[in-house]
Amino acid sequence: MPRPIPFSEPPYLCGLPSPYYTPSHLRWQKACRAFVNENLNQYAFEWEREEIVPPHVFQKFAEANMLIPSLTAPLPVQWLKRLGVHNILGVVKVEEWDYIHMAIYSDEMSRSGLVGPGASLTTGMAFGVPPLLKFGSQELQERFLPELLLGKKRTCIAITEPGAGSDVAGIETTAEKTEDGKHYVINGTKKWITNGIWSHYSTMAVRTSGSGPAGLSLVVVPLLDYPGVSMRRLKVSGSLTSGTTFIELSDVKVPVSNLIGQEGQGMRYIMTNFNHERLTIAIGSTRQARVALSAAFEYCLQREAFGKVLMEQAVVRHRLAKAGALLESQWAWVEQFVYQMTKLKKEEADVELGGLTAMAKAQAGIVLDECARCAVLLFGGNGFTATGKGEIAEKIYRDVPGARIPGGSEDVLLDLAVRQLVKNYKKQTRIMERPNGSSKL
Structure with a gap:
C-alpha cells in the first residue's frame, strides 16, 4: 500500500498507534469509506459545479441506512430495531455504535474536501431529528420518526x-x-x-x-x-x-x-442540540483542512519555479509546517473530544464539554481558514481558478465562511466558551467551600 501524502490522513490511518480506535471502529472506517467514495465523494466536485446533488443519491443513502450515522450517539436503538435496522453496512450493530463511529462517518463524508454534497444529505437527520428523539412525546414520535429515520421523508x-x-x-x-x-x-x-x-x-x-x-x-x-x-x-x-x-x-x-x-423550553433544547452540530462541524472542517493542505503538499512536490520544485524553497516548507502543526493539533483535540463523549453521560457532556465544544468548533474554522489560504497561495494562479489543478483549493477556500459562521459565529462561540468555563469553575468552587458556621474542612 503506498504511503499517504503527508497531512492527507489522520495518524491512525497512517499506521501510527492510537488509544481510541477499536477493531469495530477500524472495520467501520473501511466499510464507510468504500460506500461514501462510491456513492458520493467521487462525484462531489461535479455536483458542486452543478449546484445540486441528484435526488437518487439521498435515496441510495437512505436505503443503506447511511443517513442514520449522522445522529448523535448512542443511536435510538429501540426505534431502529423496531423499524428493522439492526446494523450499519453490516459491520456495526446499532447497540455498539458510539461517538467515535460517528466521528469517522463525519470525517469520511467530508473527504472530498467539500462540505456541501455531504451536508445536502445529512443536515436534516443530524440536527432536525435529535430534538424529536430527546424531547418529543411518544405520540409525536409515532407520527414522524418512522418516515424520518428511514429517509422516506426529509426534515431540517x-x-x-x-x-x-x-x-x-x-x-x-x-x-x-x-x-x-x-x-x-x-x-x-x-x-x-x-x-x-x-x-x-x-x-x-x-x-x-x-x-x-x-x-x-x-x-x-x-x-x-x-x-x-x-x-x-x-x-x-x-x-x-x-x-x-x-x-x-x-x-x-x-x-x-x-x-x-x-x-x-425551546432555548434549552436548542442549546443541547448545538453541541452535536458544533462537534460535527469541527470534525468535517478539520478534514477539509486536511484535504486542502495535502493537495498543496503534493502540488509543491511537482511544481517547478525558479529552476527547482517548490518543495525545495524554504519559505514553502515553512508555510506548510505552520499550517500542518495547526491541523494535527486540531485533529488531536477533536479525537480527544469524541473519546470523552464515549465516556460521559449526555447530561455531563453538555455541562463539562459544552463551552469547550464551542471553542473547538471556532478553532476548527480558524484552522481551515489557515490551511485553505495556504493551499490557495501555494497553488498560485491555479488556486485562484475555479477549474483545473487548483480547483480543490479554490472551492475549499469558498467553504471557509460556512465553517466559521453557521452553528454559532466564531466570535460568539469564543466568548460563550470562556463564559461557560467561568460558570463551571465558580460552581465547583462553591461546592468545595466550607459551609458558613461549620468547622468542617
Missing part, C-alpha cells in the same frame, strides 16, 4: 432568521394559539436554512410567549407544499449543493400536538 432544523443568527434569543417568528387552543398560527421568516428547500418538515424555533429565551419553543412545522409556506434557495459563496433556503411563513396553521417537549 429551522432556527436562524434575518435578524437572529447567533443571537437565538432574538427570534421573532411567532406561534399564537387559536381560540380553541388546538392549533398554532405561525408567522415569520427563517433564513440560511440548510436542506430546507427539500424538506417535508422542519424542527422550528418559534416564539410562543413573551420576549427573551423563556418565550421560545420548538415545533414540527410542515414545509413542502404546505399552506402558507413559501421557500426559495439562497445563493451562498460555498456549499452550493447544501440547499440553503429562505422560508416565509404566513398564517401557517399546525396542531398544538406538534410541540416538541414543553412550551418555553
Whole structure:
C-alpha cells in the first residue's frame, strides 16, 4: 500500500498507534469509506459545479441506512430495531455504535474536501431529528420518526432568521394559539436554512410567549407544499449543493400536538442540540483542512519555479509546517473530544464539554481558514481558478465562511466558551467551600 501524502490522513490511518480506535471502529472506517467514495465523494466536485446533488443519491443513502450515522450517539436503538435496522453496512450493530463511529462517518463524508454534497444529505437527520428523539412525546414520535429515520421523508432544523443568527434569543417568528387552543398560527421568516428547500418538515424555533429565551419553543412545522409556506434557495459563496433556503411563513396553521417537549423550553433544547452540530462541524472542517493542505503538499512536490520544485524553497516548507502543526493539533483535540463523549453521560457532556465544544468548533474554522489560504497561495494562479489543478483549493477556500459562521459565529462561540468555563469553575468552587458556621474542612 503506498504511503499517504503527508497531512492527507489522520495518524491512525497512517499506521501510527492510537488509544481510541477499536477493531469495530477500524472495520467501520473501511466499510464507510468504500460506500461514501462510491456513492458520493467521487462525484462531489461535479455536483458542486452543478449546484445540486441528484435526488437518487439521498435515496441510495437512505436505503443503506447511511443517513442514520449522522445522529448523535448512542443511536435510538429501540426505534431502529423496531423499524428493522439492526446494523450499519453490516459491520456495526446499532447497540455498539458510539461517538467515535460517528466521528469517522463525519470525517469520511467530508473527504472530498467539500462540505456541501455531504451536508445536502445529512443536515436534516443530524440536527432536525435529535430534538424529536430527546424531547418529543411518544405520540409525536409515532407520527414522524418512522418516515424520518428511514429517509422516506426529509426534515431540517429551522432556527436562524434575518435578524437572529447567533443571537437565538432574538427570534421573532411567532406561534399564537387559536381560540380553541388546538392549533398554532405561525408567522415569520427563517433564513440560511440548510436542506430546507427539500424538506417535508422542519424542527422550528418559534416564539410562543413573551420576549427573551423563556418565550421560545420548538415545533414540527410542515414545509413542502404546505399552506402558507413559501421557500426559495439562497445563493451562498460555498456549499452550493447544501440547499440553503429562505422560508416565509404566513398564517401557517399546525396542531398544538406538534410541540416538541414543553412550551418555553425551546432555548434549552436548542442549546443541547448545538453541541452535536458544533462537534460535527469541527470534525468535517478539520478534514477539509486536511484535504486542502495535502493537495498543496503534493502540488509543491511537482511544481517547478525558479529552476527547482517548490518543495525545495524554504519559505514553502515553512508555510506548510505552520499550517500542518495547526491541523494535527486540531485533529488531536477533536479525537480527544469524541473519546470523552464515549465516556460521559449526555447530561455531563453538555455541562463539562459544552463551552469547550464551542471553542473547538471556532478553532476548527480558524484552522481551515489557515490551511485553505495556504493551499490557495501555494497553488498560485491555479488556486485562484475555479477549474483545473487548483480547483480543490479554490472551492475549499469558498467553504471557509460556512465553517466559521453557521452553528454559532466564531466570535460568539469564543466568548460563550470562556463564559461557560467561568460558570463551571465558580460552581465547583462553591461546592468545595466550607459551609458558613461549620468547622468542617
